[in-house]
Amino acid sequence: MTGCAAVLRTVFEVRENGRMMVDATLKALGVLGIYISVLPELSIEDDFMVTIQGQPIPPHTVAVNKQDRHVLDVDIETAWTEMRLESGWSNEVEVKVYFALEKK
Structure with missing residues (x-):
């Protein structure tokens, strides 16, 4: 699976504390890029x-993507391997990214 076929669901939410949360459910490991x-x-x-x-x-x-400084790269596969995680019954991976909307 590549690209959007590996992304099952995404939710974007501005939290009460002024931070953004991106919740992505993936069906495959690899690098998740978020603009x-x-x-x-x-x-x-x-x-x-x-x-x-x-x-x-x-x-x-x-890391910041080398081709576009507006894209955050999250290496899901490396993190999964290093953390020694195991897949559940649905073989889905939930990734949450929290970040500030502006520098304080």
């Missing part, structure tokens, strides 16, 4: 939290 217009103004280390199956992923698996 974020304010990404060049943010710091991955300070402004982002990414989880897989509710667990924080290793920070080095999140």
